[in-house]
Amino acid sequence: MSLHEDVRDAVTAHTDELYFLLEFVRDIDKYIIAHVEERISDVLDTVPARVLAEVRQILSDGIDLFEETDRITKESPSTIGKKKVLLGRKVNYSPEAETCFLRFSFATFKPIRYPKLLYSAALTHAIAIFESFLSDFLIAVFTYRPNTLKSEGTATYENILSFDSMKELVRHLATRKAKKILEGNIDEVVDKLKKDFNFDVSGFKQFNILREASYRRNIVIHNGGITDKDYCQKIPGSQIGVTMSTDFQYIETLTTVIGRFIDHLDNHFSRKMHYMRHPMQNWILNPPPC
Numbered sequence: 001m002s003l004h005e006d007v008r009d010a011v012t013a014h015t016d017e018l019y020f021l022l023e024f025v026r027d028i029d030k031y032i033i034a035h036v037e038e039r040i041s042d043v044l045d046t047v048p049a050r051v052l053a054e055v056r057q058i059l060s061d062g063i064d065l066f067e068e069t070d071r072i073t074k075e076s077p078s079t080i081g082k083k084k085v086l087l088g089r090k091v092n093y094s095p096e097a098e099t100c101f102l103r104f105s106f107a108t109f110k111p112i113r114y115p116k117l118l119y120s121a122a123l124t125h126a127i128a129i130f131e132s133f134l135s136d137f138l139i140a141v142f143t144y145r146p147n148t149l150k151s152e153g154t155a156t157y158e159n160i161l162s163f164d165s166m167k168e169l170v171r172h173l174a175t176r177k178a179k180k181i182l183e184g185n186i187d188e189v190v191d192k193l194k195k196d197f198n199f200d201v202s203g204f205k206q207f208n209i210l211r212e213a214s215y216r217r218n219i220v221i222h223n224g225g226i227t228d229k230d231y232c233q234k235i236p237g238s239q240i241g242v243t244m245s246t247d248f249q250y251i252e253t254l255t256t257v258i259g260r261f262i263d264h265l266d267n268h269f270s271r272k273m274h275y276m277r278h279p280m281q282n283w284i285l286n287p288p289p290c
Helices: 003-034 036-045 049-073 077-087 095-144 157-161 166-181 186-197 207-222 229-234 248-273
Strands: none
Touching: 003 095, 003 248, 049 095, 095 166, 095 207, 095 248, 166 186, 186 207, 207 229, 207 248
């Protein structure tokens, strides 16, 4: 193997995964939208005729309650007491009708909840692919250009002799250094790459999209998608306590930008490290024919 082959394989593998991630999200998104009415209709078809009118009444009462509650919350503070009375109102329905209504409600909520789960999962996976590519790319560079492995660290003879070959040792050192560079947040990674390679990642025109997505991934995983102090300190113009809304367009833009960044990185290092580029292997920029 050589540097250009390792880089080519990394570009192919990770842009392939990005491409199919986007296609998966696109297909599931279309499926959810296309089958909303069908799923709701299927649930209604299972409602026994004897309680159908009652289920419809529960639905009508629920809509009225929601609209009245929404109206009251927009009025002056003096109506707060009315709001409490309204929300506490009780109507007796048969257990069978309530069960059928709950099933109908869940069928209705699925098209609302599913996209949110889908987009959040796609966001975290897209950033994971991005980070995995950086790891594989840096390991390849450090392995085939050992002069880039300069380090203040030391190793004992015992550590060195534990490897069966010099190639194995270099690969180990390359992996360790790549891992060290990728520790921390995306801004710290940018600083380390600039220090080691005199390469400013933030010079990529759409870097702000990658940066925001990286920090958004953190709040999706650790804070339920609600902006916190850390996110707001990193992203100008953001406010604490806002639930982030991620949609298909966001995921499509993100995967495209990651593909462009991979090409940008490959282009820069191919000139710096003197290896052959394979730009057609980037599945995001050169998708397979449908």
